[in-house]
Amino acid sequence: MADDRQADGRQWDRRSVLRGAAVLAGAAATAPLLGGAATALAGRADADALFKAGKFEQAGRAYEKILKTDPKNVHAARQRGYVGLLSNKFPDAERYLKMAIELAPDDKDANRFLADCYIRQDKLALSAPHWQAAGNEGSAKLFAAFRGEPYQIHGDIAQVSLTQMDPKPLVEGVSVNGGPLKRFTFYTGAPELQVSATVAKEAGLSPVVSSKMDYLNGRVWRYGGVLESFKLGGIELRNLPVSWMEWESGGDVDTDSDGMIGMWVFYHFLTTFDYAGRQLILRRRTPETAGKVRAAAQRAGAEPLPMWLAREHGLHSRGSVAGVAGSGTGVVGVLFGGHSEVAGIVKGETAKQLQIRIDHDRPVETFASSHPAVAYPCYPKEMRLGDVAANGIYCFTNPNSPLAPNGFDVPAAFFHSFHKPNNVTLDFTDMNLYVARGPAT
The missing domain is CATH 1.25.40.10 (Tetratricopeptide repeat domain)
Structure with a gap:
């Protein structure tokens, strides 16, 4: 499990269960990309x-x-x-x-x-x-500690309804280690599958690793172990990493759902986040299913966008954010799920250079990577991913976020609210992203 502070060895896992607009941390702390084409030179x-x-x-x-x-x-x-x-x-x-x-x-x-x-x-x-x-x-x-083949896939497709969209998406009908059906959320800005402390106890999970850490306004114990079975719709995964948290004083940290599905699950499938159709679709990755996805995208007029994965779960594609003074086009962060009403974040420096309207009179006290942060509402003239665009949409800008934690500049990150009119399919074999307006076909 990835470590935000692995260099000093004090923390063993990335903070990933979100509160408020904690998605500010996202996969893409952003920076402006306003220049022309770079020239490939040695050195x-x-x-x-x-x-x-x-x-x-x-x-x-x-x-x-x-x-x-x-x-x-x-x-x-x-x-x-x-x-x-x-x-x-x-x-x-x-x-x-x-x-x-x-x-x-x-x-x-x-x-x-x-x-x-x-x-x-x-x-x-x-x-x-x-x-x-x-x-x-x-x-x-x-x-x-893993023995045998991890992430064993049984079944060909899981097609489940989103029973709730806000404040975070929920799917029902999840079974952990063959137990009773549960409600799970999802967030691609988190790596591994997570369950609540209560579900972990019911499922008989034993921690392989544990650590204590600051989280939101308190202290929590975080555990990691090996899960025997995770079932969603017609798909079952066996032998996979799992984590859970509980407050230092005891009790579930998140009481709004029974767990969260992270990126490591999604990149084992052809995954479709069908926001417009209010469903989540996981397909076994085969040449046949990939061909069907490409054909459906072509019918919808969706061109394949390049896709990059950084630091275990940071999903990126190519898009743009625009303001009064121009447009920042290049690599953008793309996240699905989570807990936020904003359509995305715009790096403070980018917002300033593009003269994006920022409401400095209404600071929002929130959390980023489970730590307190102050953000400001901002309203870019346009945010665009492929042929899908949103104009004047509500975003956050965080002037103190790091410029490029993954080593490359990113003008914006696109979140849960941006995707609501669309369906988006992620192909981790060819590393392409397909986005189109309306429900998936």
Whole structure:
């Protein structure tokens, strides 16, 4: 399980159950992308500039050029591996990340990237020593505990209704370890499957790892373990990571649902978030189902958008945000589910440069990554993802959010409310995102 502060080893997992507008932290703390096309030049500064601008393929070639003349360049090897990982090109990612680790065995980022590379391929045990080297002892211990094939998929499709849309989406009919049916929410800004402390007890879960941490305005115990069975509609997953939390004083942290489905579940399927049709659809990933998705997208006029996955669960695509002074177009964060009424976030610097209207008179005291944060309502002239756009929509801007925690600039992140008129399908094999207005067909 990914660690927000893995460098110092104090925390074993990412905070992911949300309150209020905690989704401000999202997958994409944002930054402006206002310049013209970057030129692919060799040299670290130019390669890094290409990467920062979201020109990943060009950056990859520039890092390769560096390595031809300087084969012991750890930074170039690590970054080239990261470029491969963003697009789920696992052979490339493994080759260059192993090269970086051979040159610098204690490089925490290279080890974390390689651990993530193995996680995405369901090679959980292989990831353990790299989590350890990255300073994430809890994840190392958890994934070393897995035996047999993880994420075993039984069934071909789960098509379940969204029984509630706000303040967060809910699906019913979830069974944990064969137990009674439960209500679950979902959020792609979180990694693993989560259950409540009550459900964990009912399901007979035993923690493999545990830690105490600050959460919202209190302290919680967080546990990680191995779940035998998770069933949703016609799909059952077996042998998968799970986490749960309880207050230090005891009791469930979240009483609005029985658990939350995170990104690690969704990227095992062709996943459709059919907001307009109020349903969640999970299909087994096969050439046939992928072909049907592409055909449906073509009928709806939806062109495939590129998709990138950063830091275990940070989903990105290509989009734009516009203001009075122009448009920031490039890599954007894309999140589904969660707990927020806003359509997205716009980085404070971007909002300022684009002259997006900000309501400074009405600060919102909220939480970001479970820590207190102050945001301000803002209203971009347009937010666009593919052919789908929203004009003057209600967003937040957080002037204190980090510029580029994943190493590349992002002008905006698109949240739950933006997607309501649409259906969106995520294809993690070809790394394409399809978005269209109206219900899925």
